[in-house]
Amino acid sequence: MEATNLNLKAKKQNHFDAIVIGAGMSGSWVAKEFCEKGLKTLVLERGRNIEHISGYETAMKEVWEFPYRNTLSPKIVKDNPVVSKCYAFREATQHHFVKDSEHPYVQTKPFDWIRGYQVGGKSLMWARHVQRWAKFDFEANSKDGHGVDWPIRYEDLAPWYSHVEKFAGISGNKDGLDAVPDGEFLPPMPFNDIEKHCISSIESSFPERNVIFARVANLSQPHNGRVCMYRSRCERGCPYGGYFSANSVTIPAAAATGNMTLRPFSVVQEIMYNNETRRASGVRVIDSNTKEVIEYTANVISINAGAINSLLLLMNSKSDRFPNGIGNDSGTLGHYLMFHNYRIRASGQIDDFKDSYFFGRKPTSLYIPRFRNVGDNTQKDFLRGYSFGMWSGRGLGSMDKNKSPIGADLKDQISELGGWSIGMTAMGEVLPRFENKISLSKTDTDEWGMPLVEIDIDYSENEESMCKDMMETGAEMLEAAGAKNVRVSDSKQAPGLDIHEMGGCRMGKDPSTSMLNKWNQMHAVSNVLVTDGACMSSTACQNPSITYMALSARAATHAVEELKKGNL
Amino acid sequence: MDRRDALTRMSLLLGGSIIGAPAFLSGCSPYDHSSFAPFTPDQIELLNELGEVIIPTTSDSEGAKAANVGEFMNTIVSDFYNEEEQNLFIAGLSRLENEAFSLMNQNEKIDFAMMLEQEASNTDKPTSYLMMKQLTIWGYLTSEPGLTGLFDFAPVPGQYIPTVKYTPGDKVMHPRVADWQARSFANFHSS
Numbered sequence: 035m036e037a038t039n040l041n042l043k044a045k046k047q048n049h050f051d052a053i054v055i056g057a058g059m060s061g062s063w064v065a066k067e068f069c070e071k072g073l074k075t076l077v078l079e080r081g082r083n084i085e086h087i088s089g090y091e092t093a094m095k096e097v098w099e100f101p102y103r104n105t106l107s108p109k110i111v112k113d114n115p116v117v118s119k120c121y122a123f124r125e126a127t128q129h130h131f132v133k134d135s136e137h138p139y140v141q142t143k144p145f146d147w148i149r150g151y152q153v154g155g156k157s158l159m160w161a162r163h164v165q166r167w168a169k170f171d172f173e174a175n176s177k178d179g180h181g182v183d184w185p186i187r188y189e190d191l192a193p194w195y196s197h198v199e200k201f202a203g204i205s206g207n208k209d210g211l212d213a214v215p216d217g218e219f220l221p222p223m224p225f226n227d228i229e230k231h232c233i234s235s236i237e238s239s240f241p242e243r244n245v246i247f248a249r250v251a252n253l254s255q256p257h258n259g260r261v262c263m264y265r266s267r268c269e270r271g272c273p274y275g276g277y278f279s280a281n282s283v284t285i286p287a288a289a290a291t292g293n294m295t296l297r298p299f300s301v302v303q304e305i306m307y308n309n310e311t312r313r314a315s316g317v318r319v320i321d322s323n324t325k326e327v328i329e330y331t332a333n334v335i336s337i338n339a340g341a342i343n344s345l346l347l348l349m350n351s352k353s354d355r356f357p358n359g360i361g362n363d364s365g366t367l368g369h370y371l372m373f374h375n376y377r378i379r380a381s382g383q384i385d386d387f388k389d390s391y392f393f394g395r396k397p398t399s400l401y402i403p404r405f406r407n408v409g410d411n412t413q414k415d416f417l418r419g420y421s422f423g424m425w426s427g428r429g430l431g432s433m434d435k436n437k438s439p440i441g442a443d444l445k446d447q448i449s450e451l452g453g454w455s456i457g458m459t460a461m462g463e464v465l466p467r468f469e470n471k472i473s474l475s476k477t478d479t480d481e482w483g484m485p486l487v488e489i490d491i492d493y494s495e496n497e498e499s500m501c502k503d504m505m506e507t508g509a510e511m512l513e514a515a516g517a518k519n520v521r522v523s524d525s526k527q528a529p530g531l532d533i534h535e536m537g538g539c540r541m542g543k544d545p546s547t548s549m550l551n552k553w554n555q556m557h558a559v560s561n562v563l564v565t566d567g568a569c570m571s572s573t574a575c576q577n578p579s580i581t582y583m584a585l586s587a588r589a590a591t592h593a594v595e596e597l598k599k600g601n602l
Numbered sequence: 603m604d605r606r607d608a609l610t611r612m613s614l615l616l617g618g619s620i621i622g623a624p625a626f627l628s629g630c631s632p633y634d635h636s637s638f639a640p641f642t643p644d645q646i647e648l649l650n651e652l653g654e655v656i657i658p659t660t661s662d663s664e665g666a667k668a669a670n671v672g673e674f675m676n677t678i679v680s681d682f683y684n685e686e687e688q689n690l691f692i693a694g695l696s697r698l699e700n701e702a703f704s705l706m707n708q709n710e711k712i713d714f715a716m717m718l719e720q721e722a723s724n725t726d727k728p729t730s731y732l733m734m735k736q737l738t739i740w741g742y743l744t745s746e747p748g749l750t751g752l753f754d755f756a757p758v759p760g761q762y763i764p765t766v767k768y769t770p771g772d773k774v775m776h777p778r779v780a781d782w783q784a785r786s787f788a789n790f791h792s793s
Contacts, residue, residue: 096746096757103674103744107681224764264759393754393775394762429777430743432770439719440656440735441712445663448739449752450770451777 050076050295051597053317053332055302055347058155060566060582061338062280062288063198067590068336069293073597076330077288078300078319080339081151084158086281090271092126100125119531120148122159127269130159140475142490144528147342147535153298154281155340156533157579159269162251162277163423164204164580165214165401166195170408171574174463178417181370181466182542184571185552188215194584201287202278202583203257205398206249213403213421214246214576220254222247227390228426228454229400232515236402239514242411248401248423251278251580258283266395277397299323301482305335305351305360305562313561313602314360320482334561334593334602338586341567342371342472345538346487348564349474361556364546367539368473370466371489372573374532375420375497377525380508381457382517391428391451400424402458402511404575406503416499420462421575422508428454456517460504463575464529465496466537491529534578536570554589561602565589638680638688645695646672648704653738655715663751666742674741675734687733694730749776 051073054065061077068075083089097104104125111118114134123131132149139147150156169188175181192215199218206219225233225247233245252262253276260275260282268277275282288294299322306329308315316331337344345368349359359367405411406419413419432450437443470492474485505522512520542548545557550569556562565586567578574581596602641649653666679691698704703714718731742748749755753776768774 097744097749098746101677102681103740109681223762226764229764264762265757389768391766391768391774392762392764393756393766394759395775396762427777440715441658442660444739445657445660445665445752446771448743451768451774 048316048328048330050074050330050332052076052334052336052593053078053330054336054338055317056080056155056338056340056344056566057153057285057296057298058150058280058338058340058566059157059160059579060586061155061336062157062284063583063586064336064338064563064565064590065288065294066284067587068334068594069288069291071591071594073293073334073594075288075294076332077285077294077296078302078317078330079153079296079298080301080322081153081155081298083153083296083298084271084281086271086275086279086286087273089281090273091129093267093270093273095126095270116146117148119146119527120533122161122269123148124269126267127159130269130271137480138478138486140478140486140488142473142488143492145489145491146528146530147489148530148533149340149343153285153296154271154279157279158271158281160279160533160579161577162268162397163401163577164199164202164206164249164251165403165421165576166217166249167191167574167576167581168213168215168404170212171572171576174418174574175466175572180417181572182540182544182547185541185543185548190552191581191584191588194588195580197587198580198583201258202251202283203253203260204249204251204278204580205247205254205262207247209244209246211244211246211403213244213405213408214249214401217249219249220257223250223252223254223396223398226392226396226426227387228384228456231384231387232400232424232426232456235515236511240405240511242409243405243511244403245424246401246403248398250398252276252397262397264394264396266397268397301484302339302347303327303350303482303484305337305347306331307351307353307355307360307559309353309355312355312559314559322482325482333597334563336563336565336586336590336593337568338564338566341535341538341570342487342489344564344566344568345371345472346474346484348539348568349472350484356558361539361549361558361562363558364548366468366547367549369468369471370537370540370571371470371472371491371535372464372466372537372570373491373529374534374573374575375462375464375493375500376459376532377527378460378462378501378504378508378522379457379525380505380512380520380522381455382512382515382520384454384456384515384517386516387454400426406507413503416496416503417465418463418496418500419575420460420500420504422458422460422511424456424458426454426456428452456512456515458508458512460501460508461532461575461577462497462500462504463573465494466540466572467494470537472538489530493529534567534573536567536573536578539564539568540571541569542571553592554585555593560596561593563589563593637685640680641672641676641695645699646670646676648672648695648698649675649734651704651711652698652715652734653742655711656735656738657742657748664747666738668747669742669745671738671741671745674745675737678737678740679733683733687728690728690730691733694734697730 052068052075057079172184176183207222208216262276304318351360402422404419431452473488478486539549541550649672650667653671657666659665722729
C-alpha cells in the first residue's frame with residue numbers, strides 16, 4: 035500500500051499540462067506561449083543552463099585575454115575536424131558548441147553537424163538574419179511537384195511572423211519586395227558609403243535585382259530594455275541583450291509567468307504512447323548527470339530538439355501501434371531531410387572610397403533577395419532559387435616600400451587602413467528528396483542508450499546547376515560594383531555547415547504522405563507537436579529561424595485552444 | 603569580410619606565403635607538441651627586445667615589449683608550430699643569443715634587425731627572423747598596449763556612424779577583421 039501511495043505522489047509531481055523538449059530557437063517560443071496562456075509547462079533541455087548575462091562567460095573578454103588570441107590552435111582543429119569548420123567556432127565561443135568527440139554520429143555521406151547543447155541552443159550563436167518567406171515559397175512544392183504541398187500559405191503565417199517580430203525585435207527596412215515580405219520592423223541600421231555604392235551600382239546594372247539591408251534580429255533602438263551596442267560579439271552571448279536569443283528573450287518571458295519548470299541535463303529517450311487514449315502520455319528522460327531515469331506525463335508535448343535530434347527521438351519512440359517511430363503511418367519519418375546550399379562565395383577589392391570609414395561594428399550585412407525563377411524570370415537549368423548575403427569591410431595594412439620594414443614606420447603601416455573588400459555568399463534552396471534521410475544505427479548507441487544517428491544526405495543535380503548560376507551572377511554583380519581581382523569559389527562543402535537542417539517530419543495535407551497537419555500536430559497523435567526545422571516541407575532560400583519561431587507560436591497557441599476545448 | 607578573404611587579401615598584398623596558414627584556415631597538421639621545452643625567462647626577454655626593435659615604443663603608444671610578445675611567441679611556437687618550424691625558430695633564437703643581441707646598443711640592434719630583413723628578402727624560404735617578426739606583429743596587434751595604443755579600440759561602440767572621414771595616420775576604430783588579419787602579417791616586406 036505504501037509503495038502505491040508513493041508512486042501516486044511521484045506521478046502527481048511528474049505531471050504537467052505541457053512538456054517542451056528543447057530550450058532553443060523554437061522550443062523557447064512554444065514554452066513562452068504555453069506559459070503565458072496558463073499551462074504548467076516542463077521545459078526539458080539536454081545541456082546545461084546558460085542564464086542571460088551572468089552565463090555569458092566570455093562576453094566581456096578582450097582578445098588578449100585568450101591564450102591563442104581568439105583563434106583556434108592546431109590541436110583544437112585536429113580534435114574537432116567537423117565543428118572547427120564552423121565560422122563562429124572560435125576560442126571565445128567554443129564552449130557554446132558540441133565538440134566532435136562528445137556526441138558521435140555516423141556520416142553515411144559527409145555531413146558537418148554543428149550543434150549547441152545548452153539552454154538557448156543555437157539561438158545563442160545564430161547568424162540572426164530573419165527574412166520572411168515569400169508567398170511563392172509556400173506554393174513551390176505544389177507548383178513543380180517536388181515534395182508535398184504545404185498545408186499552409188503565407189497568409190496563414192503572416193500574423194505570426196508579426197507576432198514574433200514584435201516581441202523579438204527585428205531591424206529592417208520596408209522594401210516592398212515580393213521575395214522577402216515586409217514585417218514589423220525597428221528602423222534599419224544606416225548604410226555606409228561602400229554599401230550605398232554596392233546598392234546603386236548593382237541595382238542600376240540589374241534592374242530585377244535588389245540589394246537591401248538584411249533584416250536582422252539585432253536591435254537598432256531600445257526594445258523591452260535591450261539594445262545593440264555594435265560590438266559584433268553576438269555569438270558569445272550579449273549582456274546588453276542586443277539580439278534575439280532564447281536566453282535573453284523567450285526563456286525569461288516564460289519564466290516570468292511562474293508556470294515554467296526548466297530542467298537542464300535532461301536527455302529525452304522516448305515519447306510514450308497510450309494505446310487506449312491514442313495520445314502520447316509523456317516522456318522518458320535520463321538525467322545526464324545522475325543517469326536516473328524519470329518519466330514525466332503531460333497533456334501536450336512539443337518536440338523542439340533541433341531537427342535531426344527531434345527525428346532521432348521520434349524514430350526511437352516505438353510501440354506496437356507505431357513500430358517505425360511514433361506517428362509514422364506514412365513511412366516518411368526521417369526522409370526528405372534538407373539543408374541549404376552555401377557552397378559558392380565571391381569576393382573582390384574596391385579601389386575607391388579610401389577616405390571613407392565608419393564607427394561601430396554593425397552586426398549585419400547587405401542582402402540580395404532571390405531573383406531567379408521569380409516573376410518573369412525563368413531558368414531552364416534549375417528549379418527554385420537563391421539569395422546572397424553581401425559583406426564589405428576594410429582591413430589593416432598600407433604598404434609603402436619607401437618606408438622602413440621595422441620601427442616607427444612599421445607601426446604606421448600596420449595601423450593604417452587598407453582598401454575595401456566586398457564579397458558575397460550564396461544561399462540556395464535545396465529540393466526535398468526521399469533518399470536524403472537519417473536512420474538509426476542498429477549496432478551503436480551513445481552513453482544514454484540512444485541509437486547513433488546515421489545521416490545520408492547529398493546534393494542533387496538541381497543544386498549543382500544552381501551553383502553554376504550562383505558563380506556567374508555573383509561575379510557579374512561584383513564586377514558591376516567595380517570590384518577588382520574578383521574571385522569566385524566553390525567550397526564543395528558537405529551539407530550541414532549551413533546549419534539549416536530541415537525536414538524529416540514534414541507538414542502536409544495528406545496523412546499518407548506527411549507527418550504533421552497544418553497546425554504542426556502529428557496526424558496520428560494529435561497531442562504531439564513538432565515545430566522545429568524537422569517540420570519543414572521545403573527550404574526556400576531564406577535563413578529559416580524566423581519561420582520556425584512563427585510556426586512555433588502559431589502551433590502552440592492553437593494547441594492551447596484545442597486543450598481548452600477538450601480536444602487534446 | 604570573412605577570415606579566408608582577409609587572409610587571401612593580405613597574402614596578395616604582402617606577396618608571399620604565410621607561415622602557419624594551413625592551420626590558420628581550417629586544415630590541420632598532425633603536430634606533436636610534447637617534446638617542446640618552454641623558453642627560459644632570459645630567452646623571452648631576448649625575444650621581447652627584438653620585438654621592441656621591430657615595433658618600438660613611440661610618443662603615442664607603447665611597443666612590443668610592453669605587449670610581452672616574447673611570452674606570446676613561446677605559446678605559439680609551442681602549440682602551433684610543427685617540429686621543423688620549432689627547430690628553425692630555436693636556431694634563430696640561439697643565433698640571437700650567440701650574437702649577444704641583448705648587449706647591443708640601440709643602433710646596433712636596428713642594424714642587426716635590418717641585416718636579418720635583408721637575409722629574409724634574399725630567400726623564398728621562411729626564416730626564423732620572419733617567424734619572430736610575424737609573431738611580434740600578431741602578438742602586438744592582439745595585445746592591450748597595441749590595440750589601445752594604435753587604435754580607437756572601442757570594445758563597446760554603443761552606436762553606428764556610417765561615414766567617418768579617414769586620412770592615413772588617423773587613429774581609427776579597430777576593424778572587426780583585424781584579429782584574424784594580425785596573424786597574416788607574416789612576410790611583411792619580405793618579397
